[in-house]
Amino acid sequence: MDKIESSTTFLRNLPGIDTLLQTKTSERLVAEAGPQYLAGLARRVTDNMRDELRQAFESGGEFDKDAITRETLLTEAESRLEDAWRSEQKTGLQRVINASGVIIHTNLGRAPLSDEARKAAVDNASRYCNLEYDIETGKRGKRGARAEKLLTGITGAESALIVNNCAAACVLVLTALAKGGETIISRGELVEIGGDFRVPDVMEESGAKLVEVGTTNKTKASDYERAITENTKMITRVHPSNYRIVGFTAKPTVAELAEIAHRHGVLLYEDAGSGALEDMTRYGLSDEPRIAESISAGADVVTFSGDKLIGGIQSGLIVGKREVIEQIRRNPLYRAMRASKMVYAILESTFDSFRRGDAFERIPVLRMLAASKSDIRQRTLEFVHALTEKLGEDSAVSFEVGEGRSVVGGGSAPAVQPQTTLLAVKHKDLSASEVEKRLRNSNPAVICRLVEDRAVLDLRTVQPDEEDELLAAVASLNLKKMDNG
Ligand SMILES: *Cc1c(COP(=O)(O)O)cnc(C)c1O
Numbered sequence: 001m002d003k004i005e006s007s008t009t010f011l012r013n014l015p016g017i018d019t020l021l022q023t024k025t026s027e028r029l030v031a032e033a034g035p036q037y038l039a040g041l042a043r044r045v046t047d048n049m050r051d052e053l054r055q056a057f058e059s060g061g062e063f064d065k066d067a068i069t070r071e072t073l074l075t076e077a078e079s080r081l082e083d084a085w086r087s088e089q090k091t092g093l094q095r096v097i098n099a100s101g102v103i104i105h106t107n108l109g110r111a112p113l114s115d116e117a118r119k120a121a122v123d124n125a126s127r128y129c130n131l132e133y134d135i136e137t138g139k140r141g142k143r144g145a146r147a148e149k150l151l152t153g154i155t156g157a158e159s160a161l162i163v164n165n166c167a168a169a170c171v172l173v174l175t176a177l178a179k180g181g182e183t184i185i186s187r188g189e190l191v192e193i194g195g196d197f198r199v200p201d202v203m204e205e206s207g208a209k210l211v212e213v214g215t216t217n218k219t220k221a222s223d224y225e226r227a228i229t230e231n232t233k234m235i236t237r238v239h240p241s242n243y244r245i246v247g248f249t250a251k252p253t254v255a256e257l258a259e260i261a262h263r264h265g266v267l268l269y270e271d272a273g274s275g276a277l278e279d280m281t282r283y284g285l286s287d288e289p290r291i292a293e294s295i296s297a298g299a300d301v302v303t304f305s306g307d308k309l310i311g312g313i314q315s316g317l318i319v320g321k322r323e324v325i326e327q328i329r330r331n332p333l334y335r336a337m338r339a340s341k342m343v344y345a346i347l348e349s350t351f352d353s354f355r356r357g358d359a360f361e362r363i364p365v366l367r368m369l370a371a372s373k374s375d376i377r378q379r380t381l382e383f384v385h386a387l388t389e390k391l392g393e394d395s396a397v398s399f400e401v402g403e404g405r406s407v408v409g410g411g412s413a414p415a416v417q418p419q420t421t422l423l424a425v426k427h428k429d430l431s432a433s434e435v436e437k438r439l440r441n442s443n444p445a446v447i448c449r450l451v452e453d454r455a456v457l458d459l460r461t462v463q464p465d466e467e468d469e470l471l472a473a474v475a476s477l478n479l480k481k482m483d484n485g
Contacts, residue, residue: 010057014050015074017042025078029085038085045080049073096445097466097473101420101458103368104308104410108447111307112364112463117349125345147344150351154277155291155302157319161329162306162347163337167197169303169316170271174206174236176331177267177301177324181233182209186219188245189238193273193411199238208233217245221252225260234267235260239289241273242411254289258298267300267324274412275304275317277354283369284416285309285408291319300324306343308410311363312350315343368460369408369418377401377421379459383467384423390475397478400424404451406460424454427477435477442473
């Protein structure tokens, strides 16, 4: 009896939603969150507190009655309201520092933009712009014309078309060119590319029938040729991206496939995935298909991503023969997949860089790929030096510099792991996963990697203008310990 009475007394001390919404905290938050959303959060906070109090009474534990006065409960509710709002905001997009060494990090947005590309998006496309307007004539202009023209220039293709992403490009190409017919594909290329992109599933969505030939490790030119029937519209070749079959393997070249396709009056389509515009052999990326080579070897249409190894923004780039591209452009699906003005602005800037020949200096993913082991070692040592000065003596944080490997990522070049210098960050009282968690909860968030139970930073993927923030985040591991006593 006693217990029930005190339970209701305490529950009566719990602030109502209106009381909570009239506090200084709510007055401050309402402008950010909006009245309706904040009221919803306030309801959740008070409901949770009521449940917790009830549960605590029911379990019959000891109570510090002074701790559950009207005032303390209101203070607690205000603080929970604030936390609830902050944690909702954290789910929004925000910049992070990628210290993981994974260059094309799918979960971190694949490719960071170059400064020029970012400026182009803001300056050229974020207000009214000439997206479909010809300034010289004052008449309607062609959407994406310059980006497409630049793309033909750097690939040697006759024509180009740009859509939202490479998966869309695949569906569009197959729908426009092979729907209702058959397309021949090697069993070695029926792979899952990641992020739920399964080549056979996506392809069948287009309404083209997939005719599988060869085996997982070997497919010969004659396998393709034998499978050609009167229903065949196309031969499809897919770059296996994040997957490699090594050892006893064989597949025909693009030129061989083009010869077979054209002799039988069908098309050759290559989905190159990452797509290299430059020769990447120097950086160990020898088996990424070069778009210009596929085009000159006779492919009728090639698709690839606008980020990944191009280092622009997510988009699906389609290049090929003029009539083929025009047929794709006329398909109604194109209208549903066409790119936005921001995408064109960023791609123009990115392609300009390839045309000028400074892509490896200006485009972040290419600059990161090209960074040598000694560049990174030098940067790391300088970083450690600055950090040691900042931390001073008796620091709880210590470091170890060692050799390691970066990762290309994004489904590109799985076998290539550039040599790098790794910086292990250690704290005398914290575990590696605690260090990782604290860095992740810095502002901006720092994403590191756990290697053999150590939290490590790889400066390859950290941009030079982020180093000060990274330094502050690592240095504050020292302070945080003191905060927590
Ligand atoms: C990555 C990839 C895709 C999908 O590209 P998105 O831009 O993510 O849509 C399609 N095909 C291949 C071969 C790829 O590597």
